[in-house]
Each structure stands twice: as C-alpha cells, then as structure tokens.
Amino acid sequence: MKSFMRLPCNTTPATAALFAELVPQYFEPEDVSVVTGGREEISALLELPFDFIFFTGSSAVGKVVMRAAAEHLTPVILELGGQNPTIVDETADLDRAAGAIAWGHNAISGQWCIAPGFVCVHDSVADIFVEKLKAAITRMYGADPSQSPDFARMISEKDAQHVAPYILPDKTVLGGRFDVPARYVEPTLLYPSDWSDPAMQQEVFGPVLPILRYGDMATLIEMLKTRDKPLAAYIFSRDEATIEHFLQSVSFGGGCVNLTNLHCWVGSLPFGGVGNSGIGKYYGKTGFDALSNTKSLLISPADKTVDVYPPYEDKDIGAMLAPFS
Structure with a gap:
C-alpha cells in the first residue's frame, strides 16, 4: 500500500482541524498523514520525492507545484480553476436556463470551481433572460438572501473582501450588498x-455573475x-448544430448541455x-487508473524459452514470433 499525505487549505482551519482529528482514528500514520500549515510547510513538502502529487487550487499555485514536481519527475493531477463560460442562445428554454444558472452559480455562495463564471446571452433574449434569472434567484433565496438558510457565507473575511470589489454599482441589476466581517456577499448580477x-479577468469564486450579450455565435x-x-x-x-459547433470548437475540461x-x-x-485549468482526470475508474502505475510483465516458465537469437538463416520467423501474438 502506498502512503498518502494530505495538506488541507490553510484558509479553512476548522476543516483542517477536523481532518487532523479524524484521520488518525482510521489510518496508521505511515499510511495516511495530515499536515497543517501554510506556505513554509508547502514549500518543505514540495522538496520531497513523492510518487504522485494531487493538487486542487489556483492556477498560480498549480504552476509552483508542477515546477517542484518536475525536479523529481513526479506525476501530477492538477485541478485548477478559471472563468467558466455559460452560453444561452436564442432557442434555449429560458426558464430552465435561469433556474440551472441561478443554482449553479450561487450554491456554496459560488465557491466551487465548476460554477458558471459568466453568462453570454443572445441579444434577442438577453433582457428577458435577465428578468427570469433575477426571479429564479429571488425564488431560491428570498428578497433578502442574508436571511436564507440555503445561502452560504464566504469561507473567510479575506475571501469576502476579495469578491466585493468585483461588484460594479452601475452594472448591478440584482444584489450588490456585502458585509465583509460577516463573510456575506449577496447574489449579484452585473448586466450588461x-x-x-474586473469580474471577467479571473475566476471570481463568489456569487457575482457577469452577464454579456452576443449577436453571432x-x-x-x-x-x-x-x-x-x-x-x-x-x-x-435547442439547436443541435449550435450545440455541436460549440462543443467541438471550445476546449474545456467538462460540462453540461442544458x-x-x-x-x-x-x-x-x-x-x-485542460491547459490553464488543470492536468489529468479522476473520478471512478479513471481516478484509479490515474493514481496507479501499470507494471507490464512477460513471465516465461523457467524450463522453456523462446528462440529469438541469431543466426536466423534457417529459422522460421513466424514460429519465433508466435508466442507473442
């Protein structure tokens, strides 16, 4: 069995403490260990010759991890981030799109790497869609989301402070309120x-959603x-040709249709x-294979051999290769 070491994020100290408490109850320290800390501890760990490194985080830190892994030719899976595009064309079911995007963007207060990062809506339906999206968010979280038991807070004051400047008052059509000490950022729509x-320059990782208009796919x-x-x-x-064109033309890790x-x-x-958003795939058998080293072996009985040695002049090449076919 391989040993595993987990380094929880230093911005989630309560979760890190829970891992540090629970893991020793179920695993021997030589099998699974939890190391808590920050940049100093990470730097020290990255100097070690691990068999494999699995990192989830930002693209900037992912590059640091990959450079360190290269020193030992250590394989990696990097699950990084980015601004995830969402397209709503003129044939879409706008009610369905509004509900899915309202939930997908605001669940966990937008703090998951697969949340829609921005929405591009066709000119002909953009205004209608925005009204439906506003209604969907209000239906899910109420007129005052701060009172909703279903709307999460930001993980830290630092993260709330990071997200708040993305809110542009002159483009805010829903939400816009925030309270950094309370780690609260309201579900916010920026349109057009x-x-x-600013919210289009990097992953927001919070409940602020830019909505852009487009005319030509x-x-x-x-x-x-x-x-x-x-x-x-x-x-x-609803247009299969449009869907196929988008899927074949734009490179991304994974996603959904409708x-x-x-x-x-x-x-x-x-x-x-893919690319700046990560390297490698996991989940299910794909994850098992990614974290495994396939060891290929050809084993011959000790009392038998395959005559592949020269001279070849009088040998049947087909018969020589038959055991390998």
Missing part, C-alpha cells in the same frame, strides 16, 4: 457586462478561444481540467 470588467466562440481554457463550460440551446454543474456528480465521468 463586457469583456473588460461564431464571433463569440472566437473570443472564447482567446481566453484561458476553463475547467467547465455550459450551453443552453444543465450546469451536475457533470461532476456522475462518478463514471472523468473530471478534470
């Missing part, structure tokens, strides 16, 4: 957004292809990123 808005796809490859992408459409987020709930679907 554009590609230069081909032009939109070309724009998406200039951005970092995301961990997830979603499209809402749904959001739920692909990561299916254990048989490989999960992971």
Whole structure:
C-alpha cells in the first residue's frame, strides 16, 4: 500500500482541524498523514520525492507545484480553476436556463470551481433572460438572501473582501450588498457586462455573475478561444448544430448541455481540467487508473524459452514470433 499525505487549505482551519482529528482514528500514520500549515510547510513538502502529487487550487499555485514536481519527475493531477463560460442562445428554454444558472452559480455562495463564471446571452433574449434569472434567484433565496438558510457565507473575511470589489454599482441589476466581517456577499448580477470588467479577468469564486450579450455565435466562440481554457463550460440551446459547433470548437475540461454543474456528480465521468485549468482526470475508474502505475510483465516458465537469437538463416520467423501474438 502506498502512503498518502494530505495538506488541507490553510484558509479553512476548522476543516483542517477536523481532518487532523479524524484521520488518525482510521489510518496508521505511515499510511495516511495530515499536515497543517501554510506556505513554509508547502514549500518543505514540495522538496520531497513523492510518487504522485494531487493538487486542487489556483492556477498560480498549480504552476509552483508542477515546477517542484518536475525536479523529481513526479506525476501530477492538477485541478485548477478559471472563468467558466455559460452560453444561452436564442432557442434555449429560458426558464430552465435561469433556474440551472441561478443554482449553479450561487450554491456554496459560488465557491466551487465548476460554477458558471459568466453568462453570454443572445441579444434577442438577453433582457428577458435577465428578468427570469433575477426571479429564479429571488425564488431560491428570498428578497433578502442574508436571511436564507440555503445561502452560504464566504469561507473567510479575506475571501469576502476579495469578491466585493468585483461588484460594479452601475452594472448591478440584482444584489450588490456585502458585509465583509460577516463573510456575506449577496447574489449579484452585473448586466450588461463586457469583456473588460474586473469580474471577467479571473475566476471570481463568489456569487457575482457577469452577464454579456452576443449577436453571432461564431464571433463569440472566437473570443472564447482567446481566453484561458476553463475547467467547465455550459450551453443552453435547442439547436443541435449550435450545440455541436460549440462543443467541438471550445476546449474545456467538462460540462453540461442544458444543465450546469451536475457533470461532476456522475462518478463514471472523468473530471478534470485542460491547459490553464488543470492536468489529468479522476473520478471512478479513471481516478484509479490515474493514481496507479501499470507494471507490464512477460513471465516465461523457467524450463522453456523462446528462440529469438541469431543466426536466423534457417529459422522460421513466424514460429519465433508466435508466442507473442
């Protein structure tokens, strides 16, 4: 059995403490260990020659992990992040799209790596869609989401402070309130957004959602292809040709058609990123294979051999190769 070491995120000290308490109750220390700490501890661990490194976090830290792994030629799985695009075209079921995006973006207060990062809506239905999205969010979390038992807080004051500046008052059509000491950021819609808005420059990782308009799918796809490859992408459409064109043209880790987020709930679907959003896939058998080293062996009985040795002049080459066919 291989030994495993887990380093929980230092921004979630309560979770880290729970792991540190529970893991020793079920595993021997030489099999599974929990190390708590920050940058100093991470740097020290990355100097060690591990058999495998599995890292979940930001692209910036993922690059640090990969550089350290390269020193020992250690294989890695990196699950990183990015701004996940969501497309709503003119044929989409707008009620279904609004419900899925309202939930997918605001569940866990937007603090999951597969949340829709921004929405691109066709000009012809954009205004209608925004009203439906506002209604869906209000239906789920009420007029005051701070009172909703179903709306989460940010994990820390630092994270709330990070998300708050993405809120642009002149573009806020829903929400916009925040309370950093209370770790609260309200579900917020920014409309109409554009590609230069602060919330479009990196993963927000919070409940602030930019909504952009588009007129031509081909032009939109070309724009998406200039951005970092995301961990997830979603499209809402009834047009099979449009769906296929999007799926074949845009590179991303995984996603859904006429749904959001739920692909990561299916254990048989490989999960992971591509390019800046990660390396490697896991879940189910894919994860087992990714974390395994296939050791290929050809075993011959001790009293038999295969005559593959020269001279070859009078030998039947076919007969020589038959045992390997």
